[in-house]
Amino acid sequence: MGGKRKKRTKIVKVKPKLPKTFECPRCGKIAVTIKFDKNHEGPKSAHIKCGSCGLETEIHDLPPIYDEANAYGRFLDLYLEGTLEIKDNKRNKDHENEGEDESLSSETNQ
Ligand SMILES: [Zn+2]
Numbered sequence: 001m002g003g004k005r006k007k008r009t010k011i012v013k014v015k016p017k018l019p020k021t022f023e024c025p026r027c028g029k030i031a032v033t034i035k036f037d038k039n040h041e042g043p044k045s046a047h048i049k050c051g052s053c054g055l056e057t058e059i060h061d062l063p064p065i066y067d068e069a070n071a072y073g074r075f076l077d078l079y080l081e082g083t084l085e086i087k088d089n090k091r092n093k094d095h096e097n098e099g100e101d102e103s104l105s106s107e108t109n110q
Contacts, residue, residue: 022072025079027053034068034075046071056087 022032031052037045043061048071050056059074066074078084 020068022068024050024052024055025076026050026055029053032072032075034071036062036066036068036071046075048072048075054088057084059084 020033021030022034023030024032027050029050029052032048032050032055035047035049037047042064044064044066045058045060046062046066046068048055048057048059057075057079059071059078062071062074075084079086
């Protein structure tokens with residue numbers, strides 16, 4: 001019985017993963033996710049949301065061939081232009097009259 005040497009060559013395919021999360025232009029964290037609305041044909045819409053600061057917006061009329069990276073690029077452009085309509089999900093719970101003690105410093109006449 002002759003021993004056959006089996007050589008197993010592993011072919012490792014390195015698939016470069018497309019980043020699905022992007023840097024947020026407002027808070028700077030990699031927490032922006034992009035979802036596309038499913039349209040049959042024609043331009044599609046991207047729903048963009050930051051999981052960190054709550055920034056949320058939508059971009060419409062994107063070319064059908066656009067992927068997340070393309071949509072993110074468009075999002076950045078629009079954001080920097082200031083023409084983007086931002087929905088802010090976060091409640092302003094940390095803006096409760098911080099440092100305003102004027103009511104306490106009212107003079108008492110006695
Ligand atoms: Zn953010």
